[in-house]
Amino acid sequence: MTTRAQFLDRIRAEMGKTRGSFPSRVSERPARPVEAADIIRRQLAERWPDTLERFRTEFERVGGVFHRVATASDIPRAVGAIARERDARDLVAWHAAGIGADVEAGLVSEGLAVRAVSLGATDAERRELRAASATAALGLTGVDLAIAEMGTMVLRSGAGRPRSTSLLPPCHVAVFDPSVLVESLEQAGVFLEAWHAEGGDWGAMINFITGPSRTADIELTLTRGVHGPKEVHAVFVEGGLRG
Amino acid sequence: MSEPELATPFRERTGRALGDRFLQQALDIATTKFIVLRREAFENLPEGDRLRDRAREIKEATLQQLDRHLDRLIDEIERRGGHVHFATTAEEARAIVLGIARRTGARTAVKAKSMATEEIHLNEALEAAGVAPIETDLGEYIIQLAHERPSHIIAPAIHKTRGQVAELFARELRRPGLSDDPEILTRVAREELREKFLAADLGITGANFAVAETGSVVLVTNEGNGRMSTSLPRVHIAVMGVEKVIPSMTDLVVFLAILARSATGQRLSVYTTLVQGPKRAAELEGPDEFHLVLLDNGRIPQIAGPLREALSCLRCGACLNVCPVYRQIGGHAYGYTYPGPIGILLTAMLNGPTSVKDLAHASSLCGACADACPVRIDIPRMLVTLRKEVNEQRIAPWTERVAFTILGKVLTRPALYRLARSFGRIAQRPFARDGAIRRVPLAFGEWTRSRDLPAVAPRTFQEQWAELERERAR
Numbered sequence: 017m018t019t020r021a022q023f024l025d026r027i028r029a030e031m032g033k034t035r036g037s038f039p040s041r042v043s044e045r046p047a048r049p050v051e052a053a054d055i056i057r058r059q060l061a062e063r064w065p066d067t068l069e070r071f072r073t074e075f076e077r078v079g080g081v082f083h084r085v086a087t088a089s090d091i092p093r094a095v096g097a098i099a100r101e102r103d104a105r106d107l108v109a110w111h112a113a114g115i116g117a118d119v120e121a122g123l124v125s126e127g128l129a130v131r132a133v134s135l136g137a138t139d140a141e142r143r144e145l146r147a148a149s150a151t152a153a154l155g156l157t158g159v160d161l162a163i164a165e166m167g168t169m170v171l172r173s174g175a176g177r178p179r180s181t182s183l184l185p186p187c188h189v190a191v192f193d194p195s196v197l198v199e200s201l202e203q204a205g206v207f208l209e210a211w212h213a214e215g216g217d218w219g220a221m222i223n224f225i226t227g228p229s230r231t232a233d234i235e236l237t238l239t240r241g242v243h244g245p246k247e248v249h250a251v252f253v254e255g256g257l258r259g
Numbered sequence: 260m261s262e263p264e265l266a267t268p269f270r271e272r273t274g275r276a277l278g279d280r281f282l283q284q285a286l287d288i289a290t291t292k293f294i295v296l297r298r299e300a301f302e303n304l305p306e307g308d309r310l311r312d313r314a315r316e317i318k319e320a321t322l323q324q325l326d327r328h329l330d331r332l333i334d335e336i337e338r339r340g341g342h343v344h345f346a347t348t349a350e351e352a353r354a355i356v357l358g359i360a361r362r363t364g365a366r367t368a369v370k371a372k373s374m375a376t377e378e379i380h381l382n383e384a385l386e387a388a389g390v391a392p393i394e395t396d397l398g399e400y401i402i403q404l405a406h407e408r409p410s411h412i413i414a415p416a417i418h419k420t421r422g423q424v425a426e427l428f429a430r431e432l433r434r435p436g437l438s439d440d441p442e443i444l445t446r447v448a449r450e451e452l453r454e455k456f457l458a459a460d461l462g463i464t465g466a467n468f469a470v471a472e473t474g475s476v477v478l479v480t481n482e483g484n485g486r487m488s489t490s491l492p493r494v495h496i497a498v499m500g501v502e503k504v505i506p507s508m509t510d511l512v513v514f515l516a517i518l519a520r521s522a523t524g525q526r527l528s529v530y531t532t533l534v535q536g537p538k539r540a541a542e543l544e545g546p547d548e549f550h551l552v553l554l555d556n557g558r559i560p561q562i563a564g565p566l567r568e569a570l571s572c573l574r575c576g577a578c579l580n581v582c583p584v585y586r587q588i589g590g591h592a593y594g595y596t597y598p599g600p601i602g603i604l605l606t607a608m609l610n611g612p613t614s615v616k617d618l619a620h621a622s623s624l625c626g627a628c629a630d631a632c633p634v635r636i637d638i639p640r641m642l643v644t645l646r647k648e649v650n651e652q653r654i655a656p657w658t659e660r661v662a663f664t665i666l667g668k669v670l671t672r673p674a675l676y677r678l679a680r681s682f683g684r685i686a687q688r689p690f691a692r693d694g695a696i697r698r699v700p701l702a703f704g705e706w707t708r709s710r711d712l713p714a715v716a717p718r719t720f721q722e723q724w725a726e727l728e729r730e731r732a733r
Contacts, residue, residue: 017355018335026559027326033563043509053358061621063387064372074526106386128564150457166526175541179490183483201527205512212473212508217339220539221489222475224515224531227484232523233398233414236289237441242449243456244483244530252549 047088049209052177055196056203061092063195064180067164068252071197076165078227080248082101087255092122093191095156102187105129108145111176115158115191116257123156135176145178146215155185158257160205162250165200166226169250173221180223190225190244193257264408264594269617278585282418286589289417296524297392297631303526305732310516311633315634316570317510321480322562328471328504329553335474339536351378351554356381356463356496359550360390363494369452371478372396373465374412374574375498377555378596378609381463391454392463395484397448404431410590410598411675412576418589451532452484462546464490466499467573468514472507475533476532476551479518482529489534495546497534500554502570521575521633546712557609565644569604573636577639578628584621600628600638605650607645616654620646658703683715691715 046052060067081159090127099107108131112118120132131148134141145219149155157177161170169190173179182188200202211218229244264272276282301307321328333343348353360368368390370376382403385392394403398415402408404427416424425439428447437447464485468477476497478485489495505511519525525654538545561567579585579599590598595614597605600622607615619642628638650660669679690696693713699707706712 018345018347018351020343020345023553024326024330025346026555027329027562029415030559030562031323033324034323034567038319039316040323040570041313042320042506043313043317043513045507045509078529095565133543135541137541144545150453165408168527173542173545174539178542178544179486180544183486183490201512201516205509207500208473208508210509217539218473218535220339220535220537220542220545222533222535223486224414226525226527226529228529229481230529231397231482233396233401233416233482234419234424234441234444235285236292236414236417237421239441240443242445242484243395243452243483243487244294246624 018019031251033062046206046209048207049213053203053207053210054241056198056206060197060199062195063117065199067197067199068194069112070164071167072201074164075227076167078167079230080167080227080250082142082211083140083249083251085251085253088119088257089122091119091191091251091253092126095119095123095154096126096128098187098189098249099126099128099154102153106148106152107131107156108149108152108178108181108185109133109156110158110178110181111135114174114177115156116193117191117253119156125238127177128154131178133181137175143224146180149178149184152185154187154189155183156189157182157192158249159190162192162197163199163201163204163224164178164197166200168204168224168226170204171223171225172219173223174219181222183222183244186245187247187249189226189249189251190259191251191252191253193255195256195258262595264591269592269621271595273621276588276592279419282539282589283587284489284655285417285420285587289411289414290580290586293414294521295574297521300520300524301357304520307517307520309431310513311635313513317505317513318634321505322502322567322570325501325504325562328506330470332469332474332504335472336551338550339474341536341551344550344552345555346552347555349554350543351437352379352498352552353384354437355552356388357384357388358496359548359638360385360461361497363460363548365390365494367391367393367455367590368461368463369393369395369456369459369484370399370486370491371462371464371480371488372415373463373498374596375410375500376463379554380555381498391462393452393459394453395456395482395488395706396480397445397482400448400452401427404428405592406691408591411579412574412598414576417641419590427630437547440520455686456487456491458619459488459492460494462492462495464488464495464497466497466503467518468511468552468701469499469504470506470508470511470533471504473533473535475508475511476534477511477517477639478530478532478534480526480530481523481525486530489532489542489546491515493546494550495534495537495601496547496550496552498552498554500556500558502558514568518573518575521573521577521631561608561720565648566604566608566641568636568641569601569608569638571600571636572605575633575635577631577633581627581631583623583625583627588621593621600642601636602630603645604638604641612645612648613654615645616649619649649694651665656705658705661705662703679718682713683716
């Protein structure tokens with residue numbers, strides 16, 4: 017078996033023979049990404065309605081369904097309406113910390129059977145979550161970034177934030193507020209740099225989600241919901257989440 | 260392991276493709292659609308050209324310090340509890356994957372579409388070792404059920420009709436009387452594959468990129484099968500060519516902005532998944548083990564080789580769609596894992612120049628591929644280099660070598676050229692008709708089997724030019 021040292025040595029040997037004839041340039045990265053992200057956030061705070069409008073247009077273009085509510089206490093009613101339209105009852109939800117609001121009681125009073133994810137992680141819980149996620153009709157998550165340019169939502173995995181909540185149920189509902197809106201993929205790049213620079217572990221998985229799952233593999237006919245959700249809803253909370 | 264298509268000579272493979280009326284129609288519709296979607300996507304991106312330049316410069320800069328970036332990538336993945344393996348050959352890569360499968364007692368593996376695992380013929384090896392590989396990209400699933408090979412990098416089953424898919428599903432999945440509505444066929448595939456995802460032991464994927472600084476392996480999919488394969492099974496193995504590494508997240512977003520636009524005309528594919536090692540202790544889901552297999556398989560020698568530029572390829576398929584040869588013959592006729600203009604270069608990289616003695620000529624050198632390439636790879640230039648190499652290694656037929664050696668001498672010596680012109684006018688008399696020679700005699704007849712040779716004109720351009728010059732002087 018080839019070892020790391022042998023493998024890299026061979027690469028170095030070949031690099032030594034090159035003449036480096038093509039133009040090359042590394043990207044200019046933000047020197048202080050955490051501060052750069054803060055600056056972007058502050059600038060965008062003043063003009064979020066424009067960013068939101070762009071997000072909405074692009075999100076709908078890729079087949080997403082947009083909703084808007086005034087405060088976090090309106091979330092259960094919006095989710096309840098989505099569920100009733102689909103005759104759906106079973107819902108898996110991220111932990112309140114991941115969504116940015118505690119909506120469990122509200123969802124229950126909307127008549128939904130809610131499996132809210134805990135922050136702990138025992139084997140029994142793992143099995144139970146797998147079974148619940150595989151059969152749930154709805155998955156409710158928070159959003160870490162909403163990119164207006166392409167109608168994309170970025171979700172980080174972690175404690176209380178299972179990866180499959182936005183994947184296994186046929187309908188994914190994501191809740192977000194003005195604080196996570198960015199204009200462009202380039203700005204999202206600054207946030208990715210910032211999350212990394214903040215140190216510590218930034219999660220085992222990050223997903224960029226741009227509309228419902230799709231394929232065109234049979235005669236180029238666009239079909240939704242091949243493996244992931246057939247429907248993706250974004251619920252915008254104007255008054256903000258997380259307190 | 261061999262490529263089954265190669266049992267038939269290249270000329271016969273192309274002849275078969277050209278005679279297949281459905282394939283011709285399917286190729287025309289698919290490639291034209293991809294071309295239009297790509298053009299529209301870039302029209303809406305004013306900074307597109309700048310981003311393409313940047314992407315190429317990043318790839319080149321990364322290659323110039325490839326050892327350093329890989330070193331960092333390995334450190335970051337190991338720091339997060341992942342494992343990195345090193346495969347010099349396809350055989351070694353297969354052995355690594357099989358070793359992991361054996362140790363973990365795996366019986367089934369769900370696979371997300373990956374050219375790297377196609378390239379190393381992993382499925383056959385898994386089957387032989389008693390592990391059932393299940394392709395989960397809808398297109399790949401279809402061709403796996405049909406025991407065929409992909410015909411396009413991003414649309415593997417474009418050569419099949421909906422009727423053929425319905426028949427295939429009805430037979431293989433025991434669902435008689437299945438409608439040929441793509442919506443229904445897709446639902447059937449969802450049901451079948453959902454069970455497999457939930458029960459699989461291994462998730463095997465490729466990687467579109469790996470970000471060195473953060474130890475992230477990046478997968479881009481539209482269906483969600485990449486997410487399933489990296490979230491549900493207890494072990495995730497990613498197989499990736501060494502050239503896929505890029506330095507930072509700032510670099511990644513540059514590539515994401517052009518990749519989907521070039522491939523399908525989307526601004527971004529539905530899912531972009533960043534995997535950073537195995538499941539964390541506090542997480543309820545995700546694999547217990549994460550493995551990255553770094554693959555050489557002919558890539559490393561090209562760092563200083565004539566095909567270096569091809570190491571920047573993103574596998575978007577844009578060059579296939581615009582290629583006048585691919586548009587006629589489709590992916591299968593190429594005979595190897597990677598079809599199209601870039602495929603010829605990658606085949607030469609993986610299997611040596613002898614493997615492309617015919618393929619090196621399966622291009623009109625029109626340059627459409629270089630125009631479409633998101634990272635501006637000069638494919639025609641390298642195809643010419645390959646032709647030269649094929650010629651020098653004496654793998655071309657002797658008639659071709661003799662003809663081109665003579666032609667080379669004649670074209671570079673004006674006096675000899677004029678002499679040949681006069682001689683040609685006389686020699687061509689029995690064969691030339693309407694300004695073309697339809698059949699060259701003797702062993703050189705191969706040249707005119709599928710094309711005409713232009714006859715020497717009664718008055719050549721040079722002769723006319725000289726005459727005009729003389730008139731002007733008077």
